[in-house]
Amino acid sequence: MGKVDLDFKPSVPVFDACITVGRRYDRYIRVDNVADTLATMDRAGVQRALAYTPHALDFDSVEGNSYLMEMIKGQPRLVPQFAVNPSFDDLPLMAKSMKQHGVRSLRIAPKFQRYPFREWVLGPFFDWLEANRTPVWVAAEEIDPSEFHATVSGRPGLRFVMSQVHFMHETWAVPLLMSLPNVSIEVSRMLQPNSFNKLIDAIGAERVMFGSRFPDSAMAPQLYYLHRSGLSQSQLQAVCAGNLGRLLGKG
Amino acid sequence: MAKIVDTPVIDVHAHVGQWGAKFRPASPKMYVDIMDAAGVDRMGFNCIYFDDERKSHNVVADWVSKYPDRFIGVAFGTPRHPDETIPELERAFDQLGFKYMKIYPTYYTKPVDDPSYDLIFEWANSRGIVIMCHSSNVADWDTLTLPTKFIGLAKRFTKVKWLLAHSGNAMRGQVLAVEAAKQCPNIYLEICTSFAEAGTIEFLVNGAGEDRVLFGSDIPLMDPRYHVGRVVTADISEAAKQKVLGLNAKKLLGL
Numbered sequence: 001m002g003k004v005d006l007d008f009k010p011s012v013p014v015f016d017a018c019i020t021v022g023r024r025y026d027r028y029i030r031v032d033n034v035a036d037t038l039a040t041m042d043r044a045g046v047q048r049a050l051a052y053t054p055h056a057l058d059f060d061s062v063e064g065n066s067y068l069m070e071m072i073k074g075q076p077r078l079v080p081q082f083a084v085n086p087s088f089d090d091l092p093l094m095a096k097s098m099k100q101h102g103v104r105s106l107r108i109a110p111k112f113q114r115y116p117f118r119e120w121v122l123g124p125f126f127d128w129l130e131a132n133r134t135p136v137w138v139a140a141e142e143i144d145p146s147e148f149h150a151t152v153s154g155r156p157g158l159r160f161v162m163s164q165v166h167f168m169h170e171t172w173a174v175p176l177l178m179s180l181p182n183v184s185i186e187v188s189r190m191l192q193p194n195s196f197n198k199l200i201d202a203i204g205a206e207r208v209m210f211g212s213r214f215p216d217s218a219m220a221p222q223l224y225y226l227h228r229s230g231l232s233q234s235q236l237q238a239v240c241a242g243n244l245g246r247l248l249g250k251g
Numbered sequence: 252m253a254k255i256v257d258t259p260v261i262d263v264h265a266h267v268g269q270w271g272a273k274f275r276p277a278s279p280k281m282y283v284d285i286m287d288a289a290g291v292d293r294m295g296f297n298c299i300y301f302d303d304e305r306k307s308h309n310v311v312a313d314w315v316s317k318y319p320d321r322f323i324g325v326a327f328g329t330p331r332h333p334d335e336t337i338p339e340l341e342r343a344f345d346q347l348g349f350k351y352m353k354i355y356p357t358y359y360t361k362p363v364d365d366p367s368y369d370l371i372f373e374w375a376n377s378r379g380i381v382i383m384c385h386s387s388n389v390a391d392w393d394t395l396t397l398p399t400k401f402i403g404l405a406k407r408f409t410k411v412k413w414l415l416a417h418s419g420n421a422m423r424g425q426v427l428a429v430e431a432a433k434q435c436p437n438i439y440l441e442i443c444t445s446f447a448e449a450g451t452i453e454f455l456v457n458g459a460g461e462d463r464v465l466f467g468s469d470i471p472l473m474d475p476r477y478h479v480g481r482v483v484t485a486d487i488s489e490a491a492k493q494k495v496l497g498l499n500a501k502k503l504l505g506l
């Protein structure tokens with residue numbers, strides 16, 4: 001009969017590279033507050049999580065990021081990620097707020113925010129990112145792969161993380177990762193058969209990070225999948241926490 | 252602390268056939284290797300890629316023959332060629348030993364309760380067959396397999412056991428699927444989906460009952476390890492986990 005672990009907990013420290021906190025304007029969310037999020041993290045065996053609030057993308061980054069900080073109120077297990085709209089926001093003001101709150105990563109949504117992901121639009125923003133060594137998360141559905149490749153390949157000093165890569169994006173996501181060594185991936189939606197093995201075979205384990213996209217997905221299942229994928233202990237440690245910590249300068 | 256148990260793990264939702272257009276490799280060995288890694292004993296798969304039930308059943312039978320102790324054949328029915336359907340379903344169950352069947356209205360492009368499906372449902376009802384059907388409501392336009400459409404079907408065809416694949420997919424569909432299961436004791440819910448929010452397994456089990464929720468993966472679209480993970484890490488009892496993982500399928504399918 002099948003051997004399954006009915007009380008699975010990860011065997012390594014875990015730093016989740018993609019969660020959200022807070023309610024949504026357009027639908028009910030089963031877990032929408034910090035207390036329940038932390039309880040979920042405890043049950044899943046997750047020590048830390050990189051958190052943003054969708055309000056900062058859906059409506060306004062300044063107000064949304066401030067809302068995020070109100071909600072997480074210095075909770076050390078929730079590491080804040082700010083959303084930014086580089087075509088609208090006051091970048092020096094954003095930079096000041098990031099420094100004030102110790103924020104080390106950003107998230108953008110080029111399609112939703114309606115700007116071409118091109119050097120001629122985002123040049124100053126890219127200059128700032130590079131100078132401050134700030135990585136940027138972009139959801140796969142927000143990426144035009146050709147545009148992204150053309151732009152990012154011209155900026156090898158930048159660091160990007162592809163987020164929420166679904167099987168619909170698979171045909172271009174892996175080749176893009178193979179050709180752009182400054183792009184990493186968080187695997188919250190990589191549910192395809194043997195996806196981690198294929199990914200690590202293609203690009204190595206150093207640019208692969210566990211993410212859950214909680215609460216849009218449950219937090220622990222992808223950890224279970226990772227632990228049953230035949231990864232070495234060092235690969236598991238890197239994917240589950242080490243790579244993200246290094247990217248954020250948080251160890 | 253880990254709690255490794257020997258318990259039947261039966262994946263009731265899988266597809267076979269080649270789908271290179273969607274970047275989906277598939278082979279019997281690949282499936283068995285993944286099953287071993289996931290802790291899955293047996294897997295029931297169908298082939299829905301051809302508009303030809305005979306061809307579909309031959310593909311499935313060929314796969315099953317490679318690992319007959321691990322694989323379960325699942326028939327496919329479509330009303331598009333009605334003269335072919337019933338003879339072929341009878342061949343699938345009576346000669347090929349298939350255990351249940353799949354319908355897929357999305358490819359037929361008509362709703363699951365379209366009268367043209369009655370041919371299949373009447374036959375299945377006469378034999379007490381388990382019919383698994385895609386069920387989904389991710390957005391307002393997604394209604395062909397709206398979970399509440401199955402209520403009328405389940406009340407008309409009471410000897411059919413209706414297995415709602417994906418349990419409606421996203422939360423709005425899950426709510427309808429649970430409602431359907433509450434109204435009809437012959438409606439069951441299968442868990443696989445890439446849309447499921449946190450708390451889905453708990454919602455389905457608490458809503459429909461732990462005896463009526465079944466594990467599936469939708470391989471080759473998704474890996475069974477992820478969906479086994481959804482069950483074993485859910486905030487439900489150990490007994491419920493074992494039922495969802497395979498005891499319910501064993502009972503429903505007579506395995």
